[in-house]
Structure formats: C-alpha cells, structure tokens
Amino acid sequence: MSTTYAEAGVNITEGDRLVDQIRRSVRSTYSKSVLGDVGAFGAFFDARFTKYKSPVLVTSVDGVGTKLLVAHMMGRHDTVGQDLVNHCVNDILVCGAKPLYFLDYFATGRLNADVAAQVLSGFVKACKENHCSLVGGETAEMPGMYRDDEYDLAGMIVGVVEKKEIINGKRIRSGDVLIGIPSSGLHTNGFSLARKVLFDRFSVDQHVAELGTTVGDALLSVHRSYLGVVKEVTKNVDIRGLSHITGGGIVGNTMRVLPKGLALQIDWSAWELPPLFRLIRETGDVPEEDMRRTFNLGIGLVMIVHNKEVEKTLKVLKKKGERGILIGEVVRQKRGRNESPTV
Numbered sequence: 001m002s003t004t005y006a007e008a009g010v011n012i013t014e015g016d017r018l019v020d021q022i023r024r025s026v027r028s029t030y031s032k033s034v035l036g037d038v039g040a041f042g043a044f045f046d047a048r049f050t051k052y053k054s055p056v057l058v059t060s061v062d063g064v065g066t067k068l069l070v071a072h073m074m075g076r077h078d079t080v081g082q083d084l085v086n087h088c089v090n091d092i093l094v095c096g097a098k099p100l101y102f103l104d105y106f107a108t109g110r111l112n113a114d115v116a117a118q119v120l121s122g123f124v125k126a127c128k129e130n131h132c133s134l135v136g137g138e139t140a141e142m143p144g145m146y147r148d149d150e151y152d153l154a155g156m157i158v159g160v161v162e163k164k165e166i167i168n169g170k171r172i173r174s175g176d177v178l179i180g181i182p183s184s185g186l187h188t189n190g191f192s193l194a195r196k197v198l199f200d201r202f203s204v205d206q207h208v209a210e211l212g213t214t215v216g217d218a219l220l221s222v223h224r225s226y227l228g229v230v231k232e233v234t235k236n237v238d239i240r241g242l243s244h245i246t247g248g249g250i251v252g253n254t255m256r257v258l259p260k261g262l263a264l265q266i267d268w269s270a271w272e273l274p275p276l277f278r279l280i281r282e283t284g285d286v287p288e289e290d291m292r293r294t295f296n297l298g299i300g301l302v303m304i305v306h307n308k309e310v311e312k313t314l315k316v317l318k319k320k321g322e323r324g325i326l327i328g329e330v331v332r333q334k335r336g337r338n339e340s341p342t343v
Contacts, residue, residue, distance in 0.1 A: 009143025011111055018113040018120075018139060025120070029127040029134040034101070043135035045101055045158075054163035058097035061156040062087050066191040067219070068153065073204045074216045077115050080153060081122020083188050086225040087246070088157035089130045090301070093230055094242035094257075096167035097159030099130050104137035105154040109146035111139065119153065130227050132157070169241040169257030169304070172330055176240055177310050178254070178264070180327040181229060181317070183300030185221030185276060189247040190294045194219065197284030210275045218276050226301045232320050233303065237313045241304035245296040250327070252293060254302050258330065266328040274298040299327060 005012065023038050035044035049055040064080050064087075071080045081104075089099050104123055106116055116139065127134045146152065186194060202208065204216035211218045226244075233239060243254040251264055258264070273281075277298060281291055291297065303324075305313050310326070317324040 009110065010141045014111045014113050015139060015141065018111065018116050025124045026134050029124055029132070031100075031131075031133050034133045034135055038136075040136075043101070043103070045133075045135060049160055052160065052162050055160050056097075056163050056166060058092045058095050058159045058161055059157065060088050060091040061154065062091065062188075063152070063154045064188050066195060067186075067188055068151065069195065070191065070204065070216060070219045072149065074220060076216075076220060077118035078122050079220050079222050081119045081124075082126040083122070083223040084153055084155040085123055085126035085130065085132070085157075086223045087188050088155050089126075089132065089159075089225050089227055090223075090244040091246075092157055092159040093225075093227055094167065094244045094301075095159075095161065096165050096234075096242075097161040099132040099157055099159045099227070101133040101135040101158055102127055103135060103156045105140070105156075106137065106151060107140040107142060107146065107153075108151035109141075109143055110148035111141040112149075115151070119151070123155075126225070130225055167239060167242055170259060172241045172258055172262065172304055173306075174262060174330055174332045175307055176304050176330040177307050177326060178266070178328045178330070179303040179305060179310070179313055179317075180250075180271065180299035180325040181226060181301040181303065182323055182325070183245065183274075183296045183298055184224040185274075186219060187223040187246065187296055187300060189296070191219070193284075193286070193290070193294050194280055197280050197286065201283055208279065210279055212275075224300060229301070229317070229320060229322050230303075233313060233316050236316050237305060237309050239303055239305055243302045243304075245300050245302065247294070249293045249295060250297065250299055250302065254304075257304070261333050262330050263333040264328060265331045267326075268292075270327045271298060271325045299325070302327070304330065 026038050033046040064084050071077055085102055123134050198215055202215045205214050207214050241257040243257050245253050254264055277295055314324045
C-alpha cells in the first residue's frame with residue numbers, strides 16, 4: 001500500500017496556495033535594489049551603495065518567543081510578524097544602521113495557508129513602515145516536530161551604516177545622560193513570566209479595568225520600531241550610545257554598550273510604571289529584581305548623550321511627538337562589572 005507525502009503530514013499544495021496568496025504583497029515591499037522575484041532559490045540585492053563612502057553591513061537574527069502562544073490563544077496572527085521585523089530593525093538601529101532587507105522563517109506542524117498569510121501580512125506591514133524589503137523566507141512544515149496548530153518564527157535582517165557613523169558606545173564617558181524612550185508594552189520579551197502570572201488568574205479575553213482592554217490585547221501590543229525617532233535625533237544630536245531594551249532589562253542591555261570601567265546609575269522613580277507591568281508585579285508578587293531583569297518596564301530604547309546635549313535632544317523628541325525621560329547617567333564603576341548603583 002502506497003503512502004503519499006500529504007498522508008505523512010506535508011501538504012505541498014497548501015504551500016503553493018500560500019505563495020499565491022502572498023506574492024503580490026511581498027513584491028510591494030521591494031526597493032529598487034531588489035533583483036529577481038518571489039520563489040527563487042536565493043534573494044538578489046544590488047550592493048552598490050552610492051551614498052556611502054565606506055559602507056558596513058550590519059546583521060541580526062531573532063524570534064518572537066512565547067508571545068506566539070498568546071497570539072494562538074487569541075486566534076490573532078497579524079501582529080507577531082510586525083513584532084519580529086520591528087525587533088530586528090531596532091537591534092541594528094542601535095548600531096547606527098538603516099535596514100535594507102529582511103528574511104523570515106516560519107515553521108509549523110501542519111501548514112494552514114490562511115494563518116501563515118496573516119503572519120506574513122505583519123511582515124509586509126512592518127517592512128513597508130521601516131522602508132525595508134522582504135526579500136525571501138522559508139516555510140517549513142514539520143509534523144511531529146510541532147503540533148498541527150503550532151508555529152514558530154525567526155527573522156534575519158541586513159542593514160547598512162557608514163563606517164564613521166557606527167554607534168558602538170566607545171565614546172561614552174562618565175557623566176553622560178540616559179534618555180529613555182517609552183515602549184509600547186512588553187515588546188517581545190518576558191512572556192513566559194507574564195503568561196504564568198496572568199493566566200493563573202485571568203482569561204485571555206478578560207477585560208481588566210486597569211489595562212483599559214483585555215489581557216490578550218494588552219499582551220499583543222506591537223513591539224514598536226524606533227527607526228523614525230532615532231533618525232530624527234541623529235540629524236541634530238551626537239548620540240554616543242543606544243540600547244534596545246529586550247531580555248535582560250534596562251541595565252542588562254545598556255551595560256552591553258558601555259566601555260570598560262563605566263556603570264549605570266538608574267533613577268527608577270523617574271517614570272511611572274505602565275499598568276501592564278504593575279498588574280504583572282502585583283498579581284504574581286514578582287520581586288523587583290526579577291521585574292527589572294525580565295521586562296523593559298516601559299522603556300524600550302535608551303539614548304546616551306553628553307550632558308550638554310540633553311536639552312537639545314528633548315526638544316527634538318518633543319517636536320517629533322515623542323516623550324524623552326531622563327532615567328539616569330553613566331558613572332565610573334565602583335563595584336562588579338555587571339552591577340550598577342541606583343538612586
């Protein structure tokens with residue numbers, strides 16, 4: 001008795017249907033530098049960077065984590081693609097790079113073309129917003145590896161920066177000021193703790209007065225991109241360092257860009273903790289140390305500038321409709337390498 005590939009759990013026809021659904025929208029993200037079309041074995045990108053004297057490529061790869069489980073619980077799949085693109089954009093942005101193109105990896109136990117197309121629509125939306133081309137990806141159907149209704153995502157981004165304009169933190173000095181830019185929620189980190197705490201008490205579709213929405217909608221708030229904000233500030237201000245606040249929190253991520261011998265002095269009272277973080281802390285009685293190491297706590301990006309540039313930076317941010325929050329400063333290290341005093 002014969003056995004087909006479809007009977008083994010892999011439906012090539014469904015994969016073809018997905019490609020047909022997304023072909024036009026993926027093409028809509030292409031810049032003039034994209035050569036070729038959807039479905040080629042490799043993506044082609046014209047590497048003539050005529051506006052750069054010494055172009056440096058910057059790459060990053062990441063995932064969305066267990067935020068995907070919340071999307072599954074909500075039956076809503078159009079935002080996680082945005083999360084992934086924006087996360088990757090921010091990771092290269094803090095190095096000074098402009099995004100060029102993005103590739104995705106979508107793995108599932110059983111391919112549902114309609115669900116996958118929703119995810120891809122998020123990629124397309126965010127790529128357009130970030131002026132980034134979605135040049136390719138991989139859709140893997142792996143029965144036995146995942147449950148039929150499960151999927152996982154990964155994304156890879158490539159950007160470019162002028163060599164002399166790389167932001168690497170080397171010029172950061174003691175006395176420089178930390179300016180925090182608000183996050184739009186949990187972004188893509190801390191969901192294992194958030195899910196454990198919140199779903200022991202609340203249902204995903206339960207409306208919570210403190211949040212002004214349902215638990216699921218609050219958790220699925222899209223990880224914002226800081227591209228426009230940073231682009232505007234760098235036109236007017238000499239930014240000495242940038243950190244994207246992901247897993248590890250404000251201290252863990254910002255320490256990554258400090259030269260040896262420097263530490264952070266964070267004023268944790270400088271901003272009000274957003275309602276979602278307060279709900280997590282109070283519902284789960286989560287220790288403050290865990291909160292600070294796990295979540296962004298309402299600060300998604302940190303700019304490090306000379307103290308004489310603070311006023312100018314805040315004015316640029318305000319003109320952009322953005323709130324800049326003075327959250328601390330860089331100090332000389334007096335303790336262990338990974339420890340930072342607080343006020």
